[in-house]
Amino acid sequence: MTVLELKDISKAYGQGAARVEALHGVDLTVEAGGMVAVMGPSGSGKSTLLTIAGSLEEPSAGEVLINGAPLSRMSRNEKARLRRRTVGYVFQDFNLLPGLTVAENVALPLELDGTGARAARAASRAALAGLGLADRGNRYPSELSGGERQRVAIARAVVGDRGLLLADEPSGALDSVNAEAVMRLIHEACKRGVAAVVVTHDAQLASWADRVVFLRDGRVVDQTAPLPGPESLLMPGQTS
Amino acid sequence: MYTQYYSQHDTEWRDAVSVRHALLALLSEGPKYGLQLREEFEARTGEVWPLNVGQVYTTLQRLERDGLVESDGDDDDGPQKGFRITSDGAAELAGWLRTPPDLASPPRDELVMKVLVALRVPGTDVHQVIQVHRRYLVQLMQQWTRIKEAEAESDLGLALVVDAELFRLDAVIRWLDAADGRLKRAAADPPQPASLALPRLRRRVGTRS
Numbered sequence A: 001m002t003v004l005e006l007k008d009i010s011k012a013y014g015q016g017a018a019r020v021e022a023l024h025g026v027d028l029t030v031e032a033g034g035m036v037a038v039m040g041p042s043g044s045g046k047s048t049l050l051t052i053a054g055s056l057e058e059p060s061a062g063e064v065l066i067n068g069a070p071l072s073r074m075s076r077n078e079k080a081r082l083r084r085r086t087v088g089y090v091f092q093d094f095n096l097l098p099g100l101t102v103a104e105n106v107a108l109p110l111e112l113d114g115t116g117a118r119a120a121r122a123a124s125r126a127a128l129a130g131l132g133l134a135d136r137g138n139r140y141p142s143e144l145s146g147g148e149r150q151r152v153a154i155a156r157a158v159v160g161d162r163g164l165l166l167a168d169e170p171s172g173a174l175d176s177v178n179a180e181a182v183m184r185l186i187h188e189a190c191k192r193g194v195a196a197v198v199v200t201h202d203a204q205l206a207s208w209a210d211r212v213v214f215l216r217d218g219r220v221v222d223q224t225a226p227l228p229g230p231e232s233l234l235m236p237g238q239t240s
Numbered sequence B: 001m002y003t004q005y006y007s008q009h010d011t012e013w014r015d016a017v018s019v020r021h022a023l024l025a026l027l028s029e030g031p032k033y034g035l036q037l038r039e040e041f042e043a044r045t046g047e048v049w050p051l052n053v054g055q056v057y058t059t060l061q062r063l064e065r066d067g068l069v070e071s072d073g074d075d076d077d078g079p080q081k082g083f084r085i086t087s088d089g090a091a092e093l094a095g096w097l098r099t100p101p102d103l104a105s106p107p108r109d110e111l112v113m114k115v116l117v118a119l120r121v122p123g124t125d126v127h128q129v130i131q132v133h134r135r136y137l138v139q140l141m142q143q144w145t146r147i148k149e150a151e152a153e154s155d156l157g158l159a160l161v162v163d164a165e166l167f168r169l170d171a172v173i174r175w176l177d178a179a180d181g182r183l184k185r186a187a188a189d190p191p192q193p194a195s196l197a198l199p200r201l202r203r204r205v206g207t208r209s
Helices: A046-053 A076-085 A102-112 A117-130 A146-158 A176-191 B002-016 B019-027 B034-044 B053-065 B087-097 B110-120 B126-154 B156-188 B197-205
Strands: A002-013 A020-031 A035-039 A061-066 A087-090 A164-168 A195-200 A211-216 A219-223 B069-071 B082-085
Touching: A002 A046, A002 A195, A020 A035, A020 A046, A020 A195, A020 A219, A035 A046, A035 A176, A046 A164, A046 A195, A076 A087, A087 A146, A102 A117, A102 A146, A117 A146, A146 A164, A146 A176, A164 A176, A176 A195, A211 B126, A219 B126, B019 B034, B019 B053, B019 B069, B019 B082, B019 B087, B034 B053, B053 B069, B053 B082, B082 B087, B110 B126, B110 B156, B126 B156
Parallel strands: A035 A195, A035 A211, A087 A164, A164 A195
Antiparallel strands: A002 A020, A002 A061, A211 A219, B069 B082
16 A cells, blocks of 8 residues: 655745755655665755655645645645644654653654543553663653664654654664664564655665665655565575 | 675685684684584674585694694594694684784775776766666665564674675765765866876875785
């Protein structure tokens, strides 16, 4: 099932001589359970692509469909509901609210969506336990390490069965061990059926994805081929 | 295509990591049989680098000739012949562990050469050449990451080998990214002719083959 579909998306900022085209004719499809990485240098349009996919920004042209529904035909309220129920975001700087405990941070999107406090807390505890953070629920973000904070952000992004995870340089300032843990978690969420888009300039992160799309100057210039089995590496000289 | 890159890499690895020292390391844990040495060698490198049995015995004979290992002494060279490390062998191993490999002079890198040559071939889009290699390298990294995901959690040796490959390939991609950016800037703002740069570099550092 297709969860996210970007059709011929363009985005321009400014007018006349100051006009900058951030994206040009981008097509991208992500199926349930699929993980796509978008790789490109700074200024290639990666973050713009992600904000448009998550309905935080409108494209200048083209259409975004989430679970088959075109965003252009949704009201502001419908889009807000979609963002609360279906889409989870993970950002480089975690974006946790410092005045709320870890469990409250994770429960927040559900409570905003009208889920009762008790049910929201239960879902929050389940999401935290799934990420190895069961004993951190009552702590505040400032009491956690960077790696733990990013795991909380992932818990918040997947809480309550959201089907689409959008991550912008999710392991930003983390060391390689914590970065790997973050990617492993996103990958596991995908195995449970979540569709994920991870934008990054880091090949080690991108290599967790099933498919890597290369963005240059706002255009998709290339993408990886479907993966062969890993045995092609384990038996050197015997593959074709 | 994988065969081509990997057989080349395999040879380089064999040159870099001597089987002699790997065998000495295994014997430093206690006396072992030849067949056992081969099996343990493969297990410790995550079975990424298979070793043929002849290589093990030839190397053991040389180690014995050089006084670095001792055997049970009978004439039977079969898989049940036992070997143990000598004190000279232990000293050789300790010295090798602490001897840095030759990383001082730049290797003759085929990919660097291809990008440099692409700059000189009329009608060649260097960015497209770079992207072909970038895509290939990312695909290799995806495969190593799958191995890490599937097995490396439970196999420390394999996890270390896979990390090494991922960091090595990542470094090449970073160089391609840097080259891409540098060429883009140079196209927008052409630098002074730099025809002397390469001979100067060569004179200064020499090149590893």
